[in-house]
Amino acid sequence: MDVLLILGIALLSTVLMTAFSCILSKILAQNLIEPYWLNVLLFKKRGWRNPLGWVTHYLTGIGFMYLLIFLNDLYPLSLITTILIYGFLEGVLGIVMWGILFKMTHYPHKLNVSWYYVNLIAAHIVFATAALCTY
Incomplete structure (x- = not known):
């Protein structure tokens, strides 16, 4: 598949995932927005407007897109099963990555x-849904 198409799908999927996190943040009155926390933890910048957190988040989304393609090619399943299983697995991988980051940076206790x-x-299931339905 064309690299530009994969990058576009990764971008779209990451946008939808982040939008989901924004909506859930409003519902729970908790800041769960990934680029915000990347800015705080990695770049010591407060706020969600700093581009470093966003760029890091979207680059990670490209990696997750390629992982999703790899898993889907290796073990093709029905669309719904693929979305749920691979979205869940990518979510667990995300938790592992964030857990390491929290240990390395001593996350703020308000999170x-x-x-x-x-x-x-849930956000990675949204990511997998967007990615696989457009891929």
Whole structure:
């Protein structure tokens, strides 16, 4: 498949995933927005407007897109099964990655990590849905 098409799908899927995190943040009155926390933890910048967190988030989304394609090619399943299983697995991988980052940076205690992890699972299922339905 064309690399530009894969990059476009990864971008779209990451946008939808992040939108989901924004909506859940409003519902739970908790900031669960991934680029915000990347800015705080990696770049020591407050706020979601700093581009470094966003670029890091979208680059990670490209990696997750390629992982999704690899898994789907290796073990093709029905669309719904693929979305649920691979979205869940990518969410778990996201939790592992964030867990390492939290350990390395001593995350702020105002972040409810349990809700953040629940968000990561659901958001990666959204990512997988967008990616696989457009791929």
